[in-house]
Amino acid sequence: MVGIALVIGLVLIFIGTYALNKSTPPPELDETIDKEACNACKNFACAYKEK
Amino acid sequence: MSLTVFFTAIVSAMLINNVILMQFLGICPFLGVSKKSKSAIGMSGAVLFVMVIASFVTYTLYDLVLYEYNIPYISTIAFILVIASLVQFVEMVMKRYSQSLYKSLGIYLPLITTNCAILGVSEANITAIWGESVPYLDGVFQAVSTSIGTGLGFGLVIFAFSSIREKLEANNVPKAWKGVPVSLVVAGIMSLAFFGLTGII
Numbered sequence: 001m002v003g004i005a006l007v008i009g010l011v012l013i014f015i016g017t018y019a020l021n022k023s024t025p026p027p028e029l030d031e032t033i034d035k036e037a038c039n040a041c042k043n044f045a046c047a048y049k050e051k
Numbered sequence: 052m053s054l055t056v057f058f059t060a061i062v063s064a065m066l067i068n069n070v071i072l073m074q075f076l077g078i079c080p081f082l083g084v085s086k087k088s089k090s091a092i093g094m095s096g097a098v099l100f101v102m103v104i105a106s107f108v109t110y111t112l113y114d115l116v117l118y119e120y121n122i123p124y125i126s127t128i129a130f131i132l133v134i135a136s137l138v139q140f141v142e143m144v145m146k147r148y149s150q151s152l153y154k155s156l157g158i159y160l161p162l163i164t165t166n167c168a169i170l171g172v173s174e175a176n177i178t179a180i181w182g183e184s185v186p187y188l189d190g191v192f193q194a195v196s197t198s199i200g201t202g203l204g205f206g207l208v209i210f211a212f213s214s215i216r217e218k219l220e221a222n223n224v225p226k227a228w229k230g231v232p233v234s235l236v237v238a239g240i241m242s243l244a245f246f247g248l249t250g251i252i
Contacts, residue, residue, distance in 0.1 A: 002116075002120040002122060003122040003125050006116060006117075006122070006129060007125060007128060007129065010129055010132035010133065010136070011132060013132070013136050014132050014135050014136045014139065017136045017139035017140050017143070018139050020139070020140075020143055021140075021142050021143040021146070024143045024146050024147055025146075026146045026147070026150050026153065
């Protein structure tokens with residue numbers, strides 16, 4: 001019984017991490033950069049995104 | 052638990068019993084993710100993280116649950132489930148914080164689940180370190196030390212191999228040898244070099 005409970009518990013943990021992984025959206029790094037706005041503001045975020 | 056045990060386990064697992072070149076485990080990512088150094092470093096980091104956590108969890112699980120309840124025969128299934136869950140966690144963190152690394156690792160990231168090096172280290176910890184008379188803390192310390200050494204050894208070899216492959220790309224290799232053939236020859240020579248380290252401890 002302990003063995004079955006252990007395996008079921010581990011499977012549930014796997015399903016939980018799998019669901020969390022699938023529901024995590026990847027960060028959007030390839031967004032269009034407004035060149036004029038970046039040249040105007042010259043802030044760090046613009047330089048970072050241009051890389 | 053001592054520094055001597057720690058460093059002996061690390062040097063032994065990293066150089067003498069190298070997981071790739073001496074035990075021939077984890078060949079899939081070794082050949083698949085070694086085209087670029089950056090990807091190789093990322094893969095090594097992910098494997099090291101999963102390997103260390105997996106070793107700790109699997110050793111603890113075996114010592115405190117599987118052995119206590121006399122069910123060691125389900126250890127392989129339990130270990131695979133632990134490793135699979137850890138890989139999902141690492142993939143989630145990477146997807147959230149490092150998309151470039153996530154994309155460069157591609158299919159090899161979820162394939163860490165089936166990386167026999169990680170399961171091999173977890174199983175080896177039980178067969179080589181665990182014993183009825185070994186105190187839990189000593190055993191888990193040695194298991195984690197070994198897994199750190201194994202992960203570092205994996206990283207060392209895959210990084211060196213990727214650096215050589217990058218150099219080979221720029222060199223004039225005969226057409227028949229380009230790509231995989233010359234890479235396998237390099238892997239063979241590296242394996243011979245590591246074989247020379249046998250017996251230093």
